[in-house]
Amino acid sequence: MAMTLYELAGADPAQRFSPYCWRTRFALAHKGLEVEAAPWRFTEGHRLAFSGQALVPVLVDGDTVLSDSWAIAEWLEAHHPQPSLFRGAAATTRFINAWADAVLHPALARLILLDVHDCLAPADQAYFRTSREARFGQTLEAVQAGRDQDVHAFRKILQPLRMTLAAQPWLGGEAPGYADYIVLGSLQWARCVSEFRLLAKDDPVFGWRTRGFALFGGLAMAAKGYEP
């Protein structure tokens, strides 16, 4: 029986943009595992009650119920060892995971916050506006209005990524690994909701993203979204 992945969706259930869900999507594809998607919305916390918490991704495999993208990746690695997601590098990949959560996402959110809002179902829009405007201390419109300037700070934040990719084709080394899927998931978040141009075409990160979005038969590009 295929696993089920609960993942965040927009008003259009085909619009799946959560960076955390994309980490799991890429990890499942890496393992060659089939999954049935169950679209879920911000205001449907009750539908995840069986998981003992209220956030996606949630992965269900028979009697096993897993939440938290990192815990899911570790479980997949333990139960489906080949091909390896981490190839011995889980500990240092965790730093990249923390960097994406703590540094990359807040900077990226400033560029696409209103676009995320605009793709949500009406009930989710109300929740999203209230919670995010409290977090940013500004209206969604005001946050995103600064993006033509903020994108420069965002691109600067990518510098460690750029330096790493100058030395090797993937964050995981010679082949992609979970470190790549973490950051590709973040960039896919933006692609799914926004036309905004995140990267300059001559940025090495641009070329890496193109290669990453083409993995697994174009998994990322097949999802509803915009030209990156």
Add this chain to the structure above:
Amino acid sequence: MAMTLYELAGADPAQRFSPYCWRTRFALAHKGLEVEAAPWRFTEGHRLAFSGQALVPVLVDGDTVLSDSWAIAEWLEAHHPQPSLFRGAAATTRFINAWADAVLHPALARLILLDVHDCLAPADQAYFRTSREARFGQTLEAVQAGRDQDVHAFRKILQPLRMTLAAQPWLGGEAPGYADYIVLGSLQWARCVSEFRLLAKDDPVFGWRTRGFALFGGLAMAAKGYEP
């Protein structure tokens, strides 16, 4: 025959503060390798001419001459495999190396720039002042004068480190690895030249640094410097 490590020194040749040299110091200790230290100063580029470049660390092992801390670490790993520095995680450790270079060091430099200057030999002081004031666009005194404020931004930058260390004892996982030595080297740079208090005592990074500085019989704490 022991290897020779050319490393940056202050006016007092016992004062060795380069974060890049400390990466190599820790890596050599991890491998259990003996090394003879050759103190070197900023204005002695000619003494490194044999290495084909002008920066430390330079490691000499018989006929082999190596420069660049990352290249040295890779060479040590290839020629002295056990105990492993990377344990399979070289590719993702490279991201942490880039993060330290591109993000951690510029923020840390603002807190200790004048203190670095003050420990240098006179000829090095003139070089250091000219080159660093051009880079920062301010006098050394002006840069460091803001450190009581700048330290808050610095501590915020450590957030991915803090999140990683909340989940595992070392950046390398259950045991220290090169990822730890990179960041410990950065913090040791500060300890060697400055009394300034970088970390709050209740910061998980503080406890990790204490454990890291105690490694290899207290290698880091045995070097000339201040109470961290």
